[in-house]
Amino acid sequence: MERYDLPDAKGHFGPYGGVYVAETLMAALDELKNEYERVKADPTFWEEFRQELKHYVGRPSPIYHAKRWSEQLGGAQIFFKREDLNHTGAHKISNAIGQALLARRMGKKRVIAETGAGQHGVATATVAARYGMECFVYMGSEDIKRQSPNVFRMKLLGATVVPVESGSKTLKDALNEAMRDWVTNVDSTFYILGTAAGPHPYPMMVRDFLSVIGEESKEQMPELTGRQPDVVVACVGGGSNAIGMFYPYINVDGVRMVGVEAGGHGIDSGMHAAPLSGGAGVGVLHGAKSYLMQDANGQVVETHSVSAGLDYPGVGPEHSYLKDIGRAEYVAIDDKEALAAFHDCCHLEGIIPALESSHALAWAAKVAPTMGKDKVILVNLSGRGDKDINTVAGLAGITL
Amino acid sequence: MSRIAACFAALEGKKALIPFITAGDPHPSRTVELMHGLVDGGADIIELGVPFSDPMADGPVIQRASERALVHKVGLRDVLAMVAEFRKTNTTTPVVLMGYLNPVFVMGYAAFATAAREAGVDGVLTVDCPPEEAADLSAALIAADLDPVFLIAPTTPEARVREIARHARGYVYYVSLKGVTGAGNLDIDDVARKIAALRAHIQVPIGVGFGIRDAATAKAISVTADAVVVGSRLVQEIEAATEQTAKERLTGLVAELKAAIL
């Protein structure tokens, strides 16, 4: 394969990506792009970023060999990239720190964010507290119900959580509302976007900040196994933890990349959140062109997933491109399979995984038995499941 | 001459009133009659909103209008059918579709442009498609003799204004404030200064909208602008009316606004 060097100067990954926003935001995105280009070439920025990741987040996150589970499955060896051990419990913090450092350099004292599962909201509230910034987090009222521990965490950290009542009351509507806030307060506010989607330069910037996941893995895997993994696998909501893992591996031959979307009640039911693997067409939403779940009129449809963080009808544009060129594959895991993997991971490995990450685990558990014992699957365990215990209890008919 | 150009020419320096309503609100069967009601009140051009599931640039009032229309599954083709119906009895009032890119993208630019032309549409404003991404859409619109209408914002730097000026047809739409439709922080003096600066680059008429809610503001804006766009205030009127009284109330409100502007 040719050297991979995307996006282009206008934020396009092949036909995907771009800047599809109202005129009012164009200047702000231009400023952001220019400022990011500047810090990208500034070693002091990355030194500061690395120091924060090391001393505040606790990076590098370890890689762990899930021996019991692998043995029980009787095939490939499964390893976890332990993003769940990061401060605040998911990969999201590394992106939030990168953007907050940028916001600080730009002199912005107010930050806003959208959140689904609440992990990105917590990460943003955390860095806002750490850097002394005012913080507003938009969250769909449906998600507020199913992720209440995270709502309280954000409040403890001093953020204002704004419930979003429009549309499906989930992540996509929270993103709409965050955009509306940004349009209104564009001079004072930095929008810390939580996934590798949105208008350019966000997909690129979020990818760059989270590439630390794949970069670390590339160093750690040879230490542990003497080589790179055969497969890297990650769940895909908007696609930030997946692109963070994939990007450093794109030019590494022989490493298969699998993104796992939320199959919800099953692809055939139509109630899922799998734009890449569920047969959706291409559309324009939230500032970029990408695969998008929509009806024949181009209206975005409601999605379903047991995990709030995957419950999103779109996907970051770079994943659309990686799908089209065949460099990454995208598959769906349904609610039931994800829950089964959630419980197996708890019982066999003593790790409570996030429901989002459980989708990637479920795919690994499904495929490992079909592979030889000498094969290696690296799962990005994107977050821990403490935030999900109410949901899992509820499904078992238990009220906590 | 396009219907939009003819409309501005016929005004002979008087200012245009451009009311906005969302197609399908409160019910798809009412839209054509409401459009005629706007004309009865003195509308010079009609901006017809195409409902979208994710209206990112709109405030709560127009969001709700979209939601009411989407209850009835009003799609872009339905909106074109409404315009065609309107054209059966009105061949002079320009109609500009205003909405988001995705429904147009999904229909296909060429297919949309042809169908829109046949229906009697005159201009198209896709809020989330700035000139940088608009080359294909604009080419399709121009090939079908439709005017691509672009936004200019308070945040738009001069270099971009010049770029937008190269692409704009019909009129440009100056967004009077930083915010969403229906916001309440309009600064009339600031708008006047901006419009004066825009004149150096913009050859087509300049309309101003977002946040114009009453006759006094409409009048003040019309001192500097070529056209005044009023949206959320009219949609609120529809919301407050019954399906039976909506037309009459819209006509009354538009007449009041039209009487106020220069």
Ligand SMILES: Cc1ncc(COP(=O)(O)O)c(C=O)c1O
């Ligand atoms: C733990 C965890 N994993 C994954 C995701 C999905 O997001 P993305 O696809 O951007 O990684 C989320 C989102 O909230 C999350 O909290």
